[in-house]
Amino acid sequence: MLRAALDHLGWDQPSADRSRNLPARALPAVAALLFAWILVLGSTTRGQAEVRNWSTAWVGMDVLQVAGLLATGRLLVRRSRLTAPAAAASATLLLVDAWFDVMTAEGGSAWYTALAMALLVELPASVALAALARSALDW
Numbered sequence: 001m002l003r004a005a006l007d008h009l010g011w012d013q014p015s016a017d018r019s020r021n022l023p024a025r026a027l028p029a030v031a032a033l034l035f036a037w038i039l040v041l042g043s044t045t046r047g048q049a050e051v052r053n054w055s056t057a058w059v060g061m062d063v064l065q066v067a068g069l070l071a072t073g074r075l076l077v078r079r080s081r082l083t084a085p086a087a088a089a090s091a092t093l094l095l096v097d098a099w100f101d102v103m104t105a106e107g108g109s110a111w112y113t114a115l116a117m118a119l120l121v122e123l124p125a126s127v128a129l130a131a132l133a134r135s136a137l138d139w
Helices: 002-009 015-044 054-077 083-104 109-136
Strands: none
Touching: 054 083, 054 109, 083 109
16 A cells, blocks of 8 residues: 555656656645635625736736737648647636636626627637637647
């Protein structure tokens, strides 16, 4: 049983193999820490918050999306394998943007507009870019 645990952790492997497995062992630990932080945030942050540089943050997100879409388009024309990570990053940015648009929108028509944009534009574009990223891996 101890041998199986050591095999699972990679401790009986040569040091080169262990160093390659370090991220695979570290990422679950980081995820556990992040989960603990989520619990702290969920229990301490309530209601509205005053945010400095709010518009700069949103403009920055939109600039990243534009850059990702332009890079993905350029790489797609060249049929480059780099299309996959560019499309995946762009898909992720659109997904995150949709989430925060809906979650931070004020009630009423602003919320309905954010939800419509998410459902009709951002999420379908994100899915299409994810599919493109997957297919570009085969090039």
